[in-house]
Amino acid sequence: MYIFFMSLGCDKNLVDSEEMLGALVSHGFEVTDDESQADVIVVNTCCFIHDAKEESIQAILEMADYKTKGNLKALIVTGCLAQRYKEEITKEIPEVDAVLGTNSQAALLDAVDEALKGKVSHVFTPLEGIPQMPGKRMITTGGFYEYLKIAEGCNKHCTYCIIPKIRGNYRSVPMETLIEHAKQLAEQGVRELILVAQETTIYGTDLYGKKLLHLLLKELCKIPGIVWIRVLYCYPEEIYPELIETIRDEKKICHYLDLPIQHASDKILKRMGRRTSKQQLIDMVSTLRREIPDIVLRTTLITGFPGETQEDHEELMEFVDQMEFDRLGVFTYSPEEDTPAATMEDQIPEEVKQDRQAELMELQQEISLERGESCVGKDYLVMIEGKVADENAYVGRTYADAPGIDGYMFINTGELLMSGDFVKAHVTGSLEYDLIGEIADEYTE
Numbered sequence: 001m002y003i004f005f006m007s008l009g010c011d012k013n014l015v016d017s018e019e020m021l022g023a024l025v026s027h028g029f030e031v032t033d034d035e036s037q038a039d040v041i042v043v044n045t046c047c048f049i050h051d052a053k054e055e056s057i058q059a060i061l062e063m064a065d066y067k068t069k070g071n072l073k074a075l076i077v078t079g080c081l082a083q084r085y086k087e088e089i090t091k092e093i094p095e096v097d098a099v100l101g102t103n104s105q106a107a108l109l110d111a112v113d114e115a116l117k118g119k120v121s122h123v124f125t126p127l128e129g130i131p132q133m134p135g136k137r138m139i140t141t142g143g144f145y146e147y148l149k150i151a152e153g154c155n156k157h158c159t160y161c162i163i164p165k166i167r168g169n170y171r172s173v174p175m176e177t178l179i180e181h182a183k184q185l186a187e188q189g190v191r192e193l194i195l196v197a198q199e200t201t202i203y204g205t206d207l208y209g210k211k212l213l214h215l216l217l218k219e220l221c222k223i224p225g226i227v228w229i230r231v232l233y234c235y236p237e238e239i240y241p242e243l244i245e246t247i248r249d250e251k252k253i254c255h256y257l258d259l260p261i262q263h264a265s266d267k268i269l270k271r272m273g274r275r276t277s278k279q280q281l282i283d284m285v286s287t288l289r290r291e292i293p294d295i296v297l298r299t300t301l302i303t304g305f306p307g308e309t310q311e312d313h314e315e316l317m318e319f320v321d322q323m324e325f326d327r328l329g330v331f332t333y334s335p336e337e338d339t340p341a342a343t344m345e346d347q348i349p350e351e352v353k354q355d356r357q358a359e360l361m362e363l364q365q366e367i368s369l370e371r372g373e374s375c376v377g378k379d380y381l382v383m384i385e386g387k388v389a390d391e392n393a394y395v396g397r398t399y400a401d402a403p404g405i406d407g408y409m410f411i412n413t414g415e416l417l418m419s420g421d422f423v424k425a426h427v428t429g430s431l432e433y434d435l436i437g438e439i440a441d442e443y444t445e
Helices: 011-026 050-064 080-084 086-092 105-116 163-167 175-187 213-220 241-249 266-272 278-291 310-323 350-373
Strands: 002-007 040-045 074-079 098-100 121-123 145-149 192-196 228-231 253-262 296-303 327-332 379-387 393-397 409-412 422-427 432-438
Touching: 002 011, 002 050, 011 040, 011 074, 011 105, 011 145, 011 192, 040 050, 040 080, 040 105, 050 074, 050 080, 074 080, 074 105, 080 086, 080 163, 086 098, 098 105, 105 121, 145 175, 175 213, 192 213, 213 228, 213 241, 241 253, 241 278, 253 278, 278 296, 278 310, 296 310, 296 350, 310 350, 327 350, 379 409, 409 422
Parallel strands: 002 040, 040 074, 074 098, 098 121, 145 192, 192 228, 228 253, 253 296, 296 327, 409 432
Antiparallel strands: 379 393, 379 422, 393 409, 422 432
């Protein structure tokens, strides 16, 4: 039987999808990329913001059409939208045969079997613990980088965020399990591990009583075949000295951190339920740059949050100008039902949100241009991701670029390279690199 799998939303959701795919393949299903040929379709949904919710609903409706115009016998919906709107999905889209919550992946095989027998099922396992999936996780990223989800859920309860309600409280994956998963990924050819969670920085606090991300990183660095280890979603208030030292001293760990700070006005940070102040953010950025001079810092901001005045916006602009983040993304505030922020007074008009977002991004473009120009004339280690058609050039990334988030570099060479190779290159322009040597032996250990 053929199965078509659609994964929406974040990289954490992608990990769930790959584990479910592995379980289905181990159960005898064959994966297809043609929806019209699929006997079973699984849609792993997202509902973090309004646009993601709309995308998920549209995807379910489009897949439901294959009940009449394709071979579809079972339509399964799982993930965040399924957890949050289970009753609405069942009522409004009767073509759906099974609805599974965010912690119910282990029930997928039974749900598919029941659906193929014509039985409808709804499975919502309590948001506790970590699901144990059968089979080997299926890699869908291309094979040379992969995400390692180190925890589930979140305890922060920011006023704009629904994640704790649909993913539960923070639960770390046991360290031995993560090390075993990472070894399996390395054996399958993965060369870059990207650690993700709703918040990576507090890894271990629930299982071991203290933050142990630095120890996990040290253990992962011992795995042969892994060249880069990248850490995303580090809340700045939770970064601690041992973590900074480990990132600085372990050669496999990319000098790159993703810090979701959201704003810089103390008033707005407090309304958001964030646990930092503007000065604490400045201090942390300063500390990171002092301890790790070549570190690349990425952050995300929310503009147009309820109560944000023009003065708050200008304070944020000044902060961005002062901090000069290497990578920065800006989202307009999206009111989500069942969150405190959605009912706050002083909601901001959409047009104002868009204008403020544009101003922030225009400022960041200037900063990014200066940052890019400062790289010209330097040498970097680059991972090759593919070849440019009909040209003597390849596409690659440096340690400063996370896949799917940041940019790509073009490596000019007549040499034959393979995806997953690491090469040394000299920067000749903002996006142009010239090959100067293949990977050193030290990186292949």
